[in-house]
Amino acid sequence: MKKSLLAAALLSGSLTAQAADQGAANTLAPVIVTATRTAITVDDALSSVTVITRADIQRLQPISVADLLTGLPGVSFAQAGGLGSQTSLFLRGTNSTHTLVLIDGVRIGSVTAGLASLEQIPVEQIERIEIVRGPRSSLYGADAIGGVIQIFTRHGVHGGGLVPSLSVTGGSHGLLGSEAGLSGGDAHAWYNLSLGGQYTRGIPACRMGAAEAMAGCFVDDPRNDAFRNWNGAANAGYRWDNGTELALDWLRSRNDIGYTGSPYGGNRAINEQRVLGARLTFSPLQAWQVTLNAGQSKDLADTSYQGSYYGVYYPRTPTGYSDSRRDQASWQNDIALASNQLLTLGVDYQREHVSSTTAYLASSRDNVGAYAQYQGTFGRNELQLSLRRDHNQQFGNHNTGAIAWGYRFAHDLRFTASYGTAFHAPTFNDLYYPPFYGTPSANPNLKPESSRSVELGLAQKPGDWNWAVNAYQTRIDQLIVLDPTQNYVPFNVSKARIRGVEGQLGASVAGWQLQTYLTLQQPENRDGGVNNGHLLARRPERTARIDLDRRFGAFGIGTTLYAAGRSYDDIANQHRLGGYSTLALRGSWHFAPSWQIEARLANAFDHRYETAYYYNQLGRTWYLTLRYSPAMQ
Secondary structure (H helix, E strand, O other), X not given: OOOOHHHHHHHHHHHHHHOOOOOHHHOOOOEEOOOOOOOEEHHHOOOEEEEEOHHHHHHHOOXXXXXXXXXXXXXXXXXXXXXXXXXXXXXXXXXXXXXXXXXXXXEOOOOOOOOOOHHHOOHHHEEEEEEEEOOOHHHHOOOOOOEEEEEEEOOOOOOOOOEEEEEEEEEHHHEEEEEEEEEEEOOOEXXXXXXXXXXXXXXXXXXXXXXHHOOOOOOOOOOOXXXXXXXXXXXXXXEOOOOOEEEEEEEEEEEEEEOOOOOOOOOEEEEEEEEEEEEEEEEEEOOEEXXXXXXXXXXXXXXXXXXXXXXXXXXXXXXXXXXXXXXXXEEEEEEEEEOOEEEEEEEEEEXXXXXXXXXXXXXXXXXXXXXXXXXXXXXXXXXXXXXXXXEEOOOXXXXXXEEEEEEEOHHHEEEEEEEEEEEEOOOHHHHHOOOEOOEOOOOOOOOOEEXXXXXXXXXXXXXXXXXXXXXXXXXXXXXXXXXXXXXXXXXXXXXXXXXXXXXXXXXXXXXEEEEEEEEEEEEEEXXXXXXXXXXXXXXXXXXEEEEEEEEEOOEEEEEEEEEEOOEEOOOOOOOEEOOEEEEEEEEEEEEEOOEEEEEEEEOOOOOOOOOOOOEOOOOOEEEEEEEEOHHHO
């Protein structure tokens, strides 16, 4: 590796707290912490990693996390309507519950449904995102079959002084959004506080004909579904001269979205994400760093239909609630054995709890996991080994492991090979949701899912160019799917197989910044039954994305072309979702120090398409943003 793993270990606490301090982390290759739970550069990762920085976010001008990530290698989304609607992420063809999502190191996601509500994460509060593809259960435990996505909120920086920020956005469908913040720091401390909001009168969630087809919202209603969001984020930290560091992070985001006429989604849904984390790092010895983390994430949900409130679609009083909560803590030790050799030992604790007027048969469960990881470099060879044992209160013990090897050839050409196992435990909804008006909705006989993945990769960065190719295969036993013919009751598919190839090519030529991504995959049911060989639902076989940008002095222009092949909405492959493409155009004008105007036209050719059966997607839309940020001097 390009720097000793001892230095990486000593940096890991600081980088976890600050995502990437605006300095050496952005020189040459960005420093990441998600792939190994220690600080390494992207070039040193033995896994397939993508990093989205704040500069990328401002250049691409997205209005949501899905808007930002769609088309990246292995990444696809299914969205049940317009802005703010339920959004499901599929990473490398695995289920939407197979991607572990962290915010500032804290695991998020509904305990009941098992999904991370990415539609509730305000993109203006994000500093950077690290996407690690491939199994990571040997480091993080359950859910990381497809990979891990970590979102870092915006932070102040050391020595930054008081730095204000402001943005105001308007656009199609009555869109209005804003964000205002203050951040800064001195030689020891950093801090940030920001508030934001977003409103749109929206679009109809379902296209006409849904009632007759018994799909989507199951009703025909041409009225728009309005969406509102209020959000806030705060963090602070202090680093002593001896390297000891204490950091606190907080995020709260509240969504209010209407569902006109829908008897299941109600007329109104109020969902809220709350994330709180604390972190302490210190070094008892020069070669030993300890990191202590504690956090809590909450996913709160309220729905109402014609003035009556429902908790997870179940009648209740207006003061009722559905409270999904994760309490979590970890103890990690990074020990430098020698130059370029690092041993990591840790223990994680997690308690999942459901508090709801819906009478779940069980409402809480604990999980304790212990893990060990070794990273070493021997000449041109790089090695990573990891093992983990989890004890789940309901499903007993699970052992997972991974091995990765990399070799550096001449001319910065690098080959990697890896193998890993992972698992996922059924959610509370899967197991315990009570019958819906006498019809079963859950399956208490579900088995945990387990997977085995192998991956080969080749990458190179010759000068102003960079390219990478990764081929992988994942086999999943007891895959959990929903049966639409049986009231969407979950059941296990004995075997599924996902094969894929991901490619990316980037270049900086004559002032133009080009980045292209291509994903080819076969996410198939392989249980030998009537659906054998069918594609898994809502996962396109092919996706491609091209980003092209350039600046001309104070002006910037850019475009993004995204294309997706066909997919199906059901396991029987009866409801086909056609392929489609969208084109986005963007421009910016840096008209004064720290001030910029940004304009974007999304889906410029107004293509009509669906990522979920009978659910509408946004057509041609425009956005205009006025931004103030001293970082744009």
